[in-house]
Amino acid sequence: MMSSVINALSVDIEDWFQVGAFESTLDRADWPSFEHRVERNTDAVLAMFDDAGAKGTFFTLAWVAERYPALIRRIVAAGHELASHGYDHQRVFTLSAEAFRADLRKSRRLLEDAGGVAVTGYRAPSFSIDQQTPWAHAVLAEEGYAYSSSVAPVRHDHYGWAGSPRFGWRPVDGSGLLELPVTTARLAGRTLAAGGGGFFRMLPYEFSRWAVRQVNAEGHPAVLYFHPWEIDPGQPRVPNAPLRSKVRHYANLSAMEGKLRRLLRDFRWGRVDALVEGMTA
Template sequence: MQTSTTRPATPGKIRNAMTIDVEDYFQVSAFAPHIARDSWDGMECRVERNVETILALLRERDVKATFFTLGWIAERYPQVVRAIVDGGHELASHGYGHLRASDQSRDAFREDITRSKALLEQISGQQVLGYRAPSFSIGKQNMWALDTLHEAGYRYSSSIYPIAHDHYGMPDAPRFAYYPNGKDGLLEVPITTVRMMDRNFPAGGGGYFRFFPYAVSRFFINKVNRDDRQSGIFYFHPWEVDPGQPRQHGVGLKTSFRHYVNLERMETRLRALTRDFAWDRMDRIFLQNT
């Protein structure tokens, strides 16, 4: 695999990328064995109110972000897409139906990413440049997906997490933005990690942000900005600001803990995060000089 690294332009204070994966609580991969896909339309959907909460928080802090949005959500709630765009945020793709890229054939993956891109562009009237695979499901076994994304008209992906995890991860991948197949191909922007003790530690949000004290995330992002002189990429989901969401039973202790731990603290921590660092959209940080 040919790789070519890129360093984002960061005049003055380094800007980090704030990203939101727009999916509802019943669509998370960990619940897939317990919630049938064909039951989604009958579930209580809470994504509208949760995205409104996030947009209000970002507006209050004057932060622009990138929203990786499911086509399934956009199709049923086009007003959510329009609110994101009207707020000055970047609209990007999270695929159509939250299927892992690693569980799809090339043809099925191509259809999924093409369908979601066309749908988001039709609703928003804006070009969609970015993609994030559900559950960071691009890795060594399906690197062909990056070429397929490029062929479909995407300019960047944020789908590889360079950590060891029981559900995803490619720990030997580059830690910062790079071109896996040279500068004529797709730019991959990995979720942020810190390198300590010959190991990559997750520093880009998700359940780790809720589980560990906020000071840990602040330290890690500061370290990346100060020592690596790189922009961090932070991500979270609308359901993470919703402690009142319907609880799922029979999903197992580990899954339940990962999903529900400290949901009630999420908004407070996000406010601290937006206060302590400079934030912007993925496209403005990583594509302006490419």
């Protein structure tokens, strides 16, 4: 039987060349010259959500919104939440507090201009709010964001804030800002990454289904994410990227759409802002 818990499925809107795995291989200055596939892939994601009758949150790079405003309007028209993923995928711990504030303001302006709706949610590129950025949540609160979904409470070589709360928490005293981490599961005393992305793509579907059921049984909604490029097995290859980056980025691309359709069918899904509103009511 399907759980009555409404979970949050989110989409990090970025193109295949904008990912953390290739940030040391591909120069941002070259981005305009690469083949852009984000619009067609996001439209495919929108169709998938529509087929399932599900709503979600689209954490979108303002770099994309600046170039494809009609895509942003389609996201909003379909009833999904438009939220910020920053401007051009710079990790928060590479920025100063003031540079982060400037990025937040620029991104929100571009997203709101394109979508015609208020943007109140934020997700840091590569979940880069962690112990290195003790000021980041305060800046988000000062800028009027209602929530952040920027922490992965795991230990990982690419990102993570091990030991941080697994479920929604308030990182700034006296502020209404809620941090809603991506989902983790517990097994044999260990916290396991189970929030989507490469873990969802590469591990058996049964693991993700078990993890969502576990957190739902504990009375919490799951927060999962994926990227439009993950359903695009025909995307260009980056031949000079490190082997580990290639494995992380390209493994199981052809299986991803089918797994997502199962996920959409097996659980109930809604927007992150609706989930946050329910938690703060």
